[in-house]
Amino acid sequence: MQRTLSTAVIVGLLAATAAAFAITERLKLTKSPISATKIVHEYVSPRAHTKAVIAIRFRRADHVTVTIRDSHRHEVNTLAFRVLVRPQRRVFSWDGRTDAATQAPDGTYRMEVHFESQHRTILIPNPIVLESQLPAVLDAGVTPKTFSPDGDGQFDHVTIHYKLSEEAHVLVSVDGQRVIRSRSRKEKDKVTWDGTVHGHALAAGTYTLTVGAVDLAGNVAEKVQHVSFTIRYIALGAKRVRVHAGSVLRIGVATDAKRYRWKLNGRSGSASRAVLKLRAPRTRGTYRLVVTEHGHAAATTVVVR
Numbered sequence: 001m002q003r004t005l006s007t008a009v010i011v012g013l014l015a016a017t018a019a020a021f022a023i024t025e026r027l028k029l030t031k032s033p034i035s036a037t038k039i040v041h042e043y044v045s046p047r048a049h050t051k052a053v054i055a056i057r058f059r060r061a062d063h064v065t066v067t068i069r070d071s072h073r074h075e076v077n078t079l080a081f082r083v084l085v086r087p088q089r090r091v092f093s094w095d096g097r098t099d100a101a102t103q104a105p106d107g108t109y110r111m112e113v114h115f116e117s118q119h120r121t122i123l124i125p126n127p128i129v130l131e132s133q134l135p136a137v138l139d140a141g142v143t144p145k146t147f148s149p150d151g152d153g154q155f156d157h158v159t160i161h162y163k164l165s166e167e168a169h170v171l172v173s174v175d176g177q178r179v180i181r182s183r184s185r186k187e188k189d190k191v192t193w194d195g196t197v198h199g200h201a202l203a204a205g206t207y208t209l210t211v212g213a214v215d216l217a218g219n220v221a222e223k224v225q226h227v228s229f230t231i232r233y234i235a236l237g238a239k240r241v242r243v244h245a246g247s248v249l250r251i252g253v254a255t256d257a258k259r260y261r262w263k264l265n266g267r268s269g270s271a272s273r274a275v276l277k278l279r280a281p282r283t284r285g286t287y288r289l290v291v292t293e294h295g296h297a298a299a300t301t302v303v304v305r
Helices: 002-029
Strands: 034-041 052-058 062-069 075-085 089-094 107-115 120-123 128-130 137-143 158-164 168-174 177-181 188-193 205-215 225-231 234-236 240-243 248-255 260-264 267-271 275-279 285-293 296-304
Touching: 052 107, 052 128, 075 089, 089 107, 137 205, 137 225, 158 168, 158 205, 158 225, 168 188, 177 188, 234 285, 234 296, 240 248, 248 260, 248 285, 248 296, 260 275
Parallel strands: 240 296
Antiparallel strands: 034 052, 052 089, 062 075, 062 107, 107 120, 107 128, 137 158, 158 188, 168 177, 168 205, 205 225, 234 248, 248 275, 260 267, 260 285, 285 296
């Protein structure tokens, strides 16, 4: 009798094992009810009012329950409860809040989909990152401090170096006008700027760059850096000079251009030196000296005694 029972138990175990194996093999051959997933936006910040967005393509119709779960598989928020989905693409979004309408802690989350008719639950492997901390600009600088965006290939750009507290896109503004949003997300990097705002070069003068940042979740830095710079096309060393009639006039010319033109008392010419030397008019009086380069001009009053 005992031998008969032992044989029956063994046969039962073998049958159960075979059945489990058959079910497992059938499940392997059964296609997933999800054909594709796409993370439209994986970062979320309730503080910045941004949402994480995931697009799911379903193979067949079913009622699904979609939930957000934390790293311990604890349920955080139910995005859809027994909602009928069709064999098509469906988009789900999460605003970073719990079912109790409170903000979820910063961290990594995942979306889970339960199929009612198919009795299957799939955890989407793509991570969702909740980030509510604001980025900060720790340091910033600009080189050179003076440049001339006149298109002549001589010091037409400046380089802005920066260091951020986390991965983020740097934002550069001039007098409240956005001029750069970097593609780079590195914490330490640099960008170049051509001195234009909305396609137009700024006039000569001293300005202030504001270097800010926005992180991947959309949080904007409150701690920014301000950097001063000067745009100079061409300038003369003095607004008024006095010289004796017929003597040599000397005046400094500050410009990045290789050559510039000058006009004085009906005469004109070109020069390249940092100090312009000209013969002063032989008649006493007041004259105007004008120097130009690439459409930009500077002038000074020449008093001949």
